[in-house]
Amino acid sequence: MALCCSFSCTMRETLFKENFWSTDLTSTAGYDSIIQHLNEGRKNCKEFEDFLKERATIEEKYGKELISLSKKKPCGQTELNTLKRALEVFKQQVDGVGQSHIQLAQTLRDEARKMEDFREKQKLHRKKIELIMDAIHKNRNLQYKKTMEAKRLYEQRCRDKDEAEQAVHRNANLVTQKQQEKLFVKLAQSKSALEDSDRTYQMSVGALEKIREEWQNEHTKACEFFETQECERINYFRNALWLHVNLLSQQCVQSDEKYEEIRRNLEMCSIERDIEYFVNFRKTGSMRPAPVVYENYYNSQRKAAPTRNHAPAPVIGRRGPLPIPVSEPGDPDYATIDGYSLIHH
Numbered sequence: 001m002a003l004c005c006s007f008s009c010t011m012r013e014t015l016f017k018e019n020f021w022s023t024d025l026t027s028t029a030g031y032d033s034i035i036q037h038l039n040e041g042r043k044n045c046k047e048f049e050d051f052l053k054e055r056a057t058i059e060e061k062y063g064k065e066l067i068s069l070s071k072k073k074p075c076g077q078t079e080l081n082t083l084k085r086a087l088e089v090f091k092q093q094v095d096g097v098g099q100s101h102i103q104l105a106q107t108l109r110d111e112a113r114k115m116e117d118f119r120e121k122q123k124l125h126r127k128k129i130e131l132i133m134d135a136i137h138k139n140r141n142l143q144y145k146k147t148m149e150a151k152r153l154y155e156q157r158c159r160d161k162d163e164a165e166q167a168v169h170r171n172a173n174l175v176t177q178k179q180q181e182k183l184f185v186k187l188a189q190s191k192s193a194l195e196d197s198d199r200t201y202q203m204s205v206g207a208l209e210k211i212r213e214e215w216q217n218e219h220t221k222a223c224e225f226f227e228t229q230e231c232e233r234i235n236y237f238r239n240a241l242w243l244h245v246n247l248l249s250q251q252c253v254q255s256d257e258k259y260e261e262i263r264r265n266l267e268m269c270s271i272e273r274d275i276e277y278f279v280n281f282r283k284t285g286s287m288r289p290a291p292v293v294y295e296n297y298y299n300s301q302r303k304a305a306p307t308r309n310h311a312p313a314p315v316i317g318r319r320g321p322l323p324i325p326v327s328e329p330g331d332p333d334y335a336t337i338d339g340y341s342l343i344h345h
Helices: 002-010 029-072 081-170 176-269 271-282 297-304
Strands: 333-337 340-344
Touching: 029 081, 029 176, 081 176, 271 333
Parallel strands: none
Antiparallel strands: 333 340
16 A cells, blocks of 8 residues: 555655755744644544544444344234234344444444554654654754854954954054064964864854755655655545445445345235134134024013913012912802903802
8 A cells, every 4th residue: 555655646746855845944844834734634533533433332322222122122012923923024133233233333443443553553653753853953953053153253253354454454554563563463363263263164064064965865755754654644544434434335235135134024924814814813713693582571471381280480580470260169250361360240
């Protein structure tokens, strides 16, 4: 991945090493701009890492609640035969969907850990380069300061020598021999100090130039390294996001497969077979009750009246029929008509 990224980066004209310089030797504006961008990129990776962890928590919670729902909540538990089997498959597949969401949660946590490892690995590698660059920046700025001080001293010695020469020429015919000797001594001292400061200044400039070249080389290498890292980071971030979306799509496919299993079982659900199964399993009999007919109370009483040769059957809770009177000699005659008693005189 790094080699491919590096190749793709070198094919471009807008390279880090060509665009983050400054005319001010002591300026770190270009370097600071790169470091700030890399820090922001690292922060963005951390934000996506946290996003994955939060999404994993949501998926895990949803999965557990689905499993709990499928196990604890009744759903057509008194159904029979094919519809019962379809409902059992329904609850099993809902449980499976919940399990797949829990598995997705674990996968997302694994991806978050990979992102964290990548981010920390880049941080450690960057730290080495940053330490080198911080040291060379410090050394460069210190040498530049020394060089500027040597230059200031050198320029001052030049002015001192010029003033001494002017004093000698100006007072050549105006001063005594002794005073003139003093002016020559001062001129000689100023020339000597100038020569010393000149050598120091030149040596300081030479040292600064070596440090400048070293800094430029290190800055170029740092830019190349940081650019490679940024290519890797963008590539890794993009691939991680791509993988995340693929995982979500795969989760949808898996869920749809489980829902399709439910649909297949519902297609096998037979209304006729379920009705037949219910009838055979719960039937109570095929004999229907006889019709209730009208019964005349009095007709039923006549049919129930006993003959003279048989003792009347005891009737519980109802008075028996009155006995037919028998006429004695001298008594009036009795007769019955339709159950009514008549007296003949």
